[in-house]
Amino acid sequence: MEVRSGIRKIVFIAVITAVLETAKFSLNAIANVELISLLTIVLTLYFGWKISLPSLLLFAGIESIWWGVSIWTVTYFYVWPVLILLTWLLRKQMNRFTAACLSSFYGLAFGLLCSLTTFVIAGFSAAFAWWTAGIPYDLIHGISNFLIAWFLFDPLMNMFEKLHLKI
Amino acid sequence: MKNRKNIWLLALALTACVLFGIWFVNRPKPMSGAKAIVIEVQDPEGSVKSYSGRTDAEYLSGAMDDFSAAGFQYEAVSGEYGAYVTTINGLKAEETDSAYWAIYVNGEYGMYGIDQQPVTDGDTYRFAYETY
Numbered sequence: 324m325e326v327r328s329g330i331r332k333i334v335f336i337a338v339i340t341a342v343l344e345t346a347k348f349s350l351n352a353i354a355n356v357e358l359i360s361l362l363t364i365v366l367t368l369y370f371g372w373k374i375s376l377p378s379l380l381l382f383a384g385i386e387s388i389w390w391g392v393s394i395w396t397v398t399y400f401y402v403w404p405v406l407i408l409l410t411w412l413l414r415k416q417m418n419r420f421t422a423a424c425l426s427s428f429y430g431l432a433f434g435l436l437c438s439l440t441t442f443v444i445a446g447f448s449a450a451f452a453w454w455t456a457g458i459p460y461d462l463i464h465g466i467s468n469f470l471i472a473w474f475l476f477d478p479l480m481n482m483f484e485k486l487h488l489k490i
Numbered sequence: 491m492k493n494r495k496n497i498w499l500l501a502l503a504l505t506a507c508v509l510f511g512i513w514f515v516n517r518p519k520p521m522s523g524a525k526a527i528v529i530e531v532q533d534p535e536g537s538v539k540s541y542s543g544r545t546d547a548e549y550l551s552g553a554m555d556d557f558s559a560a561g562f563q564y565e566a567v568s569g570e571y572g573a574y575v576t577t578i579n580g581l582k583a584e585e586t587d588s589a590y591w592a593i594y595v596n597g598e599y600g601m602y603g604i605d606q607q608p609v610t611d612g613d614t615y616r617f618a619y620e621t622y
Contacts, residue, residue, distance in 0.1 A: 424498040431505050451516075458513035462506060469502070 332374070339366060339378040344385060355433075355464040360426045361472045363403055365479045367410040368417055369488075379403040394444070398437040405429075405436060423472040430464035523547075525611040529557055531578050532618040534589075539579070550593075550607040550615060564617075572603020578617055592620045 346358040359382075366375040383399035390396055406429050413421060434457040442450035523544035531539045541562045547553040551573055554564055565577040575591040576582060583589040593600030593607065594616040600607060607615070 420495060420498070424502060427502055428505065431502075431509060455513055455516040458509050461509060465502070465506060 336378050340381045343382040355460045356467040360468050363406045364410045364422050367407050369483045372407050394440050398440050402436045419476045422476045423469045426472040427465045427469035430468035431461050433464050434461040528614040530616040534619045547609050551604040553609050573605040574603050588621045592618045
């Protein structure tokens, strides 16, 4: 029974990772407009971090294989876990509005979070220059994340409820 | 409940404004001037860093000062044949290493100091770390 449960969990994580990859590729053409933030929030709320964390780490691994290991693919290994942690901390007061605000804050802070890698590799000046140059994209990220979560949070949560997807 | 929503929205708007302010202060400033030139820096390993922009400077030293906004830093001293460069972007050419910063103008070895080298539209000036 335990083996079946383990297999079921692995398959589930694989399917969720495929969904994340599909979502990522579907909006690749529009810089900093993405569905991953909202999916991370929804998956963490619905399935818990034990499913969302390995799925996001697997997603980061596939991105690294697909695009090659670079600074931004390395950042994926810690930026998404940060959002999982924030979602988990706010889980009791989560609704469409909170999800939109959290997702928006996350989008605004995305460049700052990613610049930590540059800070470690090249120092403060390089990280600051890298971050400030990308602020217009962070603003787009913040606004788009708010709108995406505002319009899609409830439909996604309802869909999972209807599908009765439980591990 | 409505108050809490307003606080969230206010915090979001404030964060966005602060971010915009930080970007506005640090945004890249377009260089103005009639002459479009390129200044290149070749380090001892042979790798080249390039700075392109516009200037109204009559002589190369003036253009180099204009390019400081783009991150080009240098130190120079006055010599018998005009000002010559001692340090570029923190890299000093030490006489004890028989090193100096050579100037190339469009690939040709430069004949003037930086305060005598005229600046012409379209020119490329390369500073190469060389030894003798």
